[in-house]
Amino acid sequence: MDTILAGVELLLRWDVLVALFIGSIGGVIIGAIPGVGPAVAIAILLPATYSLEPLVGLVMLLGIYGSSIYGGSLPAILMNTPGTAVNALTTYDGYPMTQRGEAKRAVSLAYSASFIGGILSVSALILLSPVLAVVAPMFGSREIFLAALLGMVLVVLSHRGKVVIAAFMLFFGIFLNSVGLEIVRYSRRYTYDQAWLNSGFDLIIVVLGLFAVSQALLLLTEKSETPKTPKLEGGIFEGIKEIFKHPRLAGVSSFFGIIMGIVPGVGEFTAQFLSYNYAQKTSKAPEKFGKGSPEGLVASEAANNAVPAAAMIPLLALGIPGEALTAMMLSVFYVHNVIPGPKLFQDNLDFVYALYIALILLNIIVFVFLLGFTKRIVRVIQIPTRFLGMSILTLSFVGIYSVRNSITDCAIAAVFGFLGLIFKRLDIPVVPIVLGMVLGGIMENKFRNALARVDTPLDFVNRPVAAVIASIIVLIVVAHFWSLWRDRQRGRSKS
Amino acid sequence: MDKDTGQLAGIRIAYPAFLLFAVFLAATFTDQVKWFNNLVLFKQPGLWALISVSGMVVTALIACIQVFIKPKTADVTWRSDVQELGFWVRACEYLVWFMVYVFAVPYLGYLPCTILFTTLLTLRVGHRSMRWCVRAILLAVVTVVIFRAFLQVKIPGGQIYEWLPSPLSKFLLMYL
Structure with a gap:
């Protein structure tokens, strides 16, 4: 309890x-x-x-990280265009609700x-956290090396149908x-x-090139569009009342989000699809899914928004990011001299609690802000795409x-921007490059440290945690090839 | 050209390029990575370069084989290849804009350069009304004030500022 209070004290400045408010x-x-x-x-x-204090800078960027998915649901519901990639499933039921004249209900239900x-x-x-504080110190160099390897395997295999090119990008x-x-x-x-x-x-230069410059180039080069949004009709509080009709669904979907957030390389997409499938199977009206079902909306939004905080678990406890955004958050931590990993939980638990x-505050700020200012945000969505590209x-x-x-560095970012544009055009996954850079560095470092304590390759897995992680890696790879086979x-028997 | 055709055309250009790049890295490995004779493989500093380059060669090769052996999912001709390549080249124009902006900042100053960049680029992409020009200028001013004056991000002051009277020059060098 004292540690939690110390965390509150750190935050109450x-x-x-202000940084948290701006970020959110x-x-x-x-x-x-x-x-x-x-x-x-x-x-x-x-x-x-860089010039801000570690906690101030971290909290601001954490605000952006944690709140963007909330905002992404808005264009998904109103315009059938997800604001962030992970809001894609929200369009399935959100947009049909808008077409029925229930935009406000859909938006507030999503919030x-x-x-x-x-x-x-x-x-x-x-x-x-208390469990992590006990488990995290069990992770030595070998275990962290294997956990990073697990992250790599998962991030490649999660790109089903593009595994080979995802592996190329990782390398x-x-x-x-x-x-x-x-x-x-x-x-x-x-x-x-x-x-x-x-x-x-x-890493930051490469990420800026691959994500920011490439997006700007894409927006500048493609046909200019000015998104049009429909009028917000219906009651904003309808959705808030309605969520209480689906407490089990919201809980289970959040659970999927939490689990998938913890597992590196899996993330929001899998969480959403699992919870959406679950919602459809357990619904009394499964035929309405994809045609404006409130349950479908609850399933996808609860699941995807549960992921960011859960993804902080492996990041903070082991220093292992599971996807591009957490990889960037890892650099955010490093830049501000906060080194995530077992020692952070041992030495700076108050700092962890402050985060x-x-x-929690971020979720409250965003929820209240969205209920009051949705109409104004809708105006921001209507920026023409080419002007947006120029701004980026x-x-x-x-x-x-x-x-x-x-x-x-600007020239390097420009080159990566050009590459990123090509990758986006060809639908080639970019995230493995970022994870390859981050996890590759972690693996090289931990591998070198571990070599001092091992004589044979088998010594790598002679500790319980290492053995468990290694077994999971083997199982996942075998399961992947089994499903391919x-x-x-099935394809042969059909033909 | 539809999206599928464009994608497949692009992939037919990109994957062999990836393979060529990977082979080039592999061919220059012995020149570019020092190998220590007294160290075992696992302790070589070049181990991770070796792993990554070998992985790139193998995966790029498999990706190429998959693209050229699998049945075509779209009707791709040399014309569609050129069209997709044309799109990539068109995007380079904006990279030139960006690099000119980057090189001009240390000479002309961050604020004047940003105003010029946003306004001219806004005109270039087709927003030619006064309203959009004003918005572009506003964007430039707000960006410079927030990042340079308020957050004190390190961006060089323009050489042009030094020609101005001392108090103004100091102010501009410090904040804009």
């Missing part, structure tokens, strides 16, 4: 609260604009927080479901991380005698240049 509201607005998204916003704003998902997820985080990410001067023997790797390559590729409480490009410059005050057999 005007600058921290900013996140909602950014999430509501299709084509921007939290990754772009965090990457642009990260360098701007309420998201609120429940968010709060339950943070509660899980708080309840699990590309590991390669990017290995470029430059290595710190053990001080030898150069793939620098081609270019001094600017000695320090390697900065948890910030997440302008803001990208600040983000890129301020990392190391280098024009070379089964699909092939």
Whole structure:
């Protein structure tokens, strides 16, 4: 209890609260604009927080991270266009409700479901903290190496139908991380005698290129559109009342979100589909799913909003990100001299609790803000896409240049922006590159540390936690190939 | 050209390019990564470069084989390849805009450059009314004030500011 109070004390400062407020509201607005998204916003704003105190900077970016999915539901419901990629399933039932003239009901129901998902997820985080404080120290170099490997395997296999190219992108990410001067023997790797390559590729520059510059290029090059939104009709409080009719569904969907958030590499998409399927199977009116079912909306929004807080569990406890956004949050932590991992729980538990409480406050701020200001946010959505592209490009410059005050970095980001544009056009997954860069670095470091304590490869798995993680990796790979083989057999028997 | 055709056309160009890039990295491995004779494989500093480059070669090869062996999902011709390539090249124009902006900032100053960049680019993308120009200028001013003046993000002051009278020059160098 004392630790929780210490966390509250850390948070109750005007600058921290202002940062949380700006981050939360900013996140909602950014999430509501299709084509921007939290990754772009965090990457642009990260360098701007260098001069701020660690907790202030972290809380601001945490606000954006945690609140963008709320905002993303708005264009998904009103325009059939998800604000962030993870709001895609919300369009299935949200937009048909808008077409029926129930836009306000749908919007408030989505907010309420998201609120429940968010709060339950943070509660899980708080309840699990004492357990994490005990379990996290059991993770030594070998265990963290294997957990990072598990994250890599999951992120590749989760791109079903694109596993090979996702693996290529992951290896590309590991390669990017290995470029430059290595710190053990001080030898150069793939620098081609270019001094600017000695320090390697900065993750933030690569992310800004792949996410922000590429998005700007795409918006500038494609046909210009000015999104049109319908009138908000219906009662805003209808949805809030309605959520109490589906307490079990909201709870179970949040549970799916929490579990999928904890597992690295899986994330919102799987959580949504699992909860949506569950909702449809247990519904009394399954035929209404996809045609404006309130239950479908509750299932997808509660599940996707439960993920961000849950994804902080492996990030904070082990320092292992599960997807691109948490990978970026990891750099946010590093930049502000907060090193996630077992030691954080042992030495700075009050700081961890301050972050948890910030997440709770964030959900309350966003929920209240959305109920009062939805109509105004709708106006922001209507920015023409090419003007938006120009704005992103302008803001990208600040983000890129301020990392190391280098024009070379701007050129590197431009190249990655061009690559990112091609990847987006061809629907090639970009997230594995980011995870390859982050997890590749963690794995190299932990592998080197572990080598001091192992004689044979089998020593890597001679501790219980390591053995469990290694078994999970083997099981997942076997299950993947088994499902491929089964699909092939089914295809043959059909033909 | 529909989306599927464009995608497949692009993939037919991109995957072989990935393979070529990976093979190039593999071919230059011995030049670019120092191998220590007295160290075992697992302790080599080049181990992760080796793992990543080998992985890239193998996966790019499999991806290429899959693309060229699998039955075509869309009607792709050399014309669609060129069209997709044309889209990529068109996007390069905006990269040039961006890099000109980047190079101009240390000379012309952050605020003037940003105003020029946003206004000219807004005109270029087709928003030619006064209303949009004003919005572009506002965006530039707000961006500069928030990031440079308020958050003190390190962006160089323009050389052009030094020609102005001292108090104004100092103010501009510090905040805009």
